[in-house]
Amino acid sequence: MGCCQSSEEGGSNASAQPINTLAFSNKQSKPIGDENIPPAKRVVFGIVYPEETNARSVWMYFNVDKPVEALIVSAAGQAGLRLDKGKLLGSPQRLNLFTLEGDTVRLDLEIDAHMGRTLHVGDVLVLEKGNRMESSRLEAIKSMHAR
Numbered sequence: 001m002g003c004c005q006s007s008e009e010g011g012s013n014a015s016a017q018p019i020n021t022l023a024f025s026n027k028q029s030k031p032i033g034d035e036n037i038p039p040a041k042r043v044v045f046g047i048v049y050p051e052e053t054n055a056r057s058v059w060m061y062f063n064v065d066k067p068v069e070a071l072i073v074s075a076a077g078q079a080g081l082r083l084d085k086g087k088l089l090g091s092p093q094r095l096n097l098f099t100l101e102g103d104t105v106r107l108d109l110e111i112d113a114h115m116g117r118t119l120h121v122g123d124v125l126v127l128e129k130g131n132r133m134e135s136s137r138l139e140a141i142k143s144m145h146a147r
Contacts, residue, residue: 032059037063042061053088058075124141
């Protein structure tokens with residue numbers, strides 16, 4: 001009866017497996033972004049979302065002349081996350097951007113001001129709530145995406 005009952009309740013085992021949110025949903029060579037950004041102004045980053053959102057990581061391009069805060073807003077929108085004054089809706093903590101070294105990327109500067117220093121084309125960046133990232137989370141992301 002157990003066999004029949006589980007088949008009635010449906011679903012294959014494939015759908016029961018959790019999605020690996022650290023795996024990218026697209027290729028670095030096929031990033032997504034605002035098509036109105038001129039190609040010469042585009043910079044590509046891999047974006048990893050907060051674990052509790054269950055959003056898959058994605059390669060995106062952003063306007064290098066815009067502030068980092070615009071990158072966060074665009075990336076959050078791509079995952080269907082809603083922000084309210086820089087915070088995920090319902091969260092008391094601000095959404096911040098981190099490098100794979102665990103450094104917080106300053107939000108008040110344009111992306112271009114970080115290029116070649118804090119940020120490099122093709123970097124994997126992590127969106128996370130709060131001012132710090134758990135070391136276990138950072139290590140999991142690094143082991144998956146370190147170059």
